Structure formats: C-alpha cells, structure tokens
Amino acid sequence: MKLTISAKATLVVAFFMAGLANAAPPDAAAGKAKAQTCFACHGESGISVSADIPNLAAQPSLSITYQLIQFRGQQRKGGAMEILAGALTDQDMRDIAAYYSALPAPLSKSGNSEKIAKGQQIASAQYCNSCHGAQFQGQKHIARLAGQSPEYLITQLKNIRSGARIDMDGTMGSAARGLSDEDIEALAAYAASLN
Ligand code: HEC
Numbered sequence: 001m002k003l004t005i006s007a008k009a010t011l012v013v014a015f016f017m018a019g020l021a022n023a024a025p026p027d028a029a030a031g032k033a034k035a036q037t038c039f040a041c042h043g044e045s046g047i048s049v050s051a052d053i054p055n056l057a058a059q060p061s062l063s064i065t066y067q068l069i070q071f072r073g074q075q076r077k078g079g080a081m082e083i084l085a086g087a088l089t090d091q092d093m094r095d096i097a098a099y100y101s102a103l104p105a106p107l108s109k110s111g112n113s114e115k116i117a118k119g120q121q122i123a124s125a126q127y128c129n130s131c132h133g134a135q136f137q138g139q140k141h142i143a144r145l146a147g148q149s150p151e152y153l154i155t156q157l158k159n160i161r162s163g164a165r166i167d168m169d170g171t172m173g174s175a176a177r178g179l180s181d182e183d184i185e186a187l188a189a190y191a192a193s194l195n
C-alpha cells in the first residue's frame with residue numbers, strides 16, 4: 001500500500017517535470033502578485049508569521065512546486081494548505097516558487113548548544129547532508145532545512161516517521177524511521193542553527 005502511494009506520487013512528479021519543457025518560464029514578478037494570499041502566513045519576505053508555519057525564503061523552487069502539487073492532490077494535508085493549493089495552476093506554482101526561492105534565506109537561530117552539537121553528529125552519521133546539502137540549503141526537489149523553524153521541522157519529521165506525511169519515493173521515510181523523539185529535536189535544533 002505504501003509503495004503504491006509512493007509510486008503514484010513519483011509518477012505525478014515525473015509527469016509534472018516532463019510538462020516543464022513546454023511551459024512558460026517561471027516569472028517571479030507574476031509570482032509575487034499571485035502570492036498575495038500567502039503573505040498572511042508565509043510573509044512577503046518568505047519568513048513565516050509563526051513557528052508552525054514554514055519559512056519559504058530561499059527554498060529550492062522545485063521543492064516548493066513539488067509540495068504544492070502534493071497539497072493540491074491531497075497526498076499531503078495540513079494547515080489548510082490542501083485547500084489553498086487547490087486553487088493554483090501549475091504555472092501559478094512555478095511563478096510563486098520562483099518568487100519565494102529568490103528571497104534572502106532565513107537567519108540562523110540560536111538554540112541549546114548541546115542539542116545542536118548532538119544534531120550535527122546524528123546528521124553526519126545519517127547522511128542527511130547527502131540529500132539536503134552540505135549546509136542543509138536544499139537542492140532540486142529536496143527542501144532547505146537551514147534556518148527553518150525547529151517546531152515545524154519536529155512536526156514534519158514525526159509525521160514522515162509515522163507515515164502521516166507521505167514522501168515521494170520513500171527515501172525520506174526510511175531516513176526518519178530510526179529516529180527517536182530526542183534525535184528529532186536535536187536535528188531540528190541543528191538545522192535551525194544553520195544559515
Ligand atoms: C492560513 C495560513 C497559510 C496560508 C494562507 C498559506 N499557507 Fe502554506 N503552509 C501553512 C502551514 C501551516 C503549512 C505547514 C503544513 C503542514 O503542517 O504540513 C504550510 C506549508 C506550505 C508549504 C510546504 C513547505 C515545506 O517546506 O514543505 C508550501 C510550499 C506552502 N505552504 C506554500 C503556500 C503558498 C504558495 C500559499 C499561497 C497560495 C500558502 N502556502 C498559503 C500555512 C499557510
């Protein structure tokens with residue numbers, strides 16, 4: 001069952017990316033106009049208004065687009081995003097992603113130094129950087145974690161671990177499966193401390 005869902009999600013992404021070849025180029029200025037409804041929560045600068053809402057500034061554009069597709073298809077739900085994304089076309093998503101991805105990254109956050117050091121150890125032992133980037137800056141369809149709100153990261157890691165949030169190809173699910181609550185808190189503190 002899990003495999004089927006992941007395979008379906010992968011297919012959706014594959015179709016979407018195949019469609020990119022013929023699409024109009026992403027337009028950040030148009031994206032800003034289309035993102036007006038998003039500003040109330042994610043901020044005009046891509047810095048969100050509360051800890052349970054993710055920062056979108058400097059997120060890789062493909063990661064933003066992919067998550068919006070997931071919400072629109074109701075494969076991922078939360079924060080009413082599945083309703084908000086329902087109104088967006090593929091071109092809207094690409095334009096909005098171009099806008100947010102070009103904004104300056106969130107500042108690093110201070111935190112408990114022991115937790116941060118422990119998080120760094122776990123991250124290197126688990127090769128989180130091999131996908132999320134050396135400084136957790138994200139790449140392609142893989143989210144930026146650096147400077148993200150730790151509360152948000154903790155919720156997402158727990159959701160991915162339990163399967164409440166699906167992931168496109170199961171790789172993130174297997175990365176999260178072995179993590180304890182303590183590990184997750186340490187990893188979130190470490191990620192938040194980066195810029
Ligand atoms: C009412 C507040 C609210 C509004 C308005 C809103 N969002 Fe969100 N958004 C959230 C919350 C909360 C989440 C986290 C959902 C979860 O728990 O999984 C989220 C998640 C996201 C994510 C996933 C980010 C990641 O790192 O995985 C993207 C992308 C996103 N929103 C884009 C948008 C866009 C584009 C708009 C405007 C069309 C928008 N949001 C409007 C609250 C909001």
Ligand code: HEC
Binds near residue numbers: 172
């Ligand atoms: C093999 C590649 C890979 C590895 C290794 C990996 N991730 Fe991920 N990660 C992903 C992908 C792909 C996604 C997006 C999943 C989706 O929504 O389909 C993701 C999503 C996430 C998210 C959600 C981000 C957001 O903005 O909502 C967090 C948090 C995260 N990963 C943390 C970690 C941590 C911590 C580790 C190490 C323990 C790790 N990842 C290892 C590929 C990876």
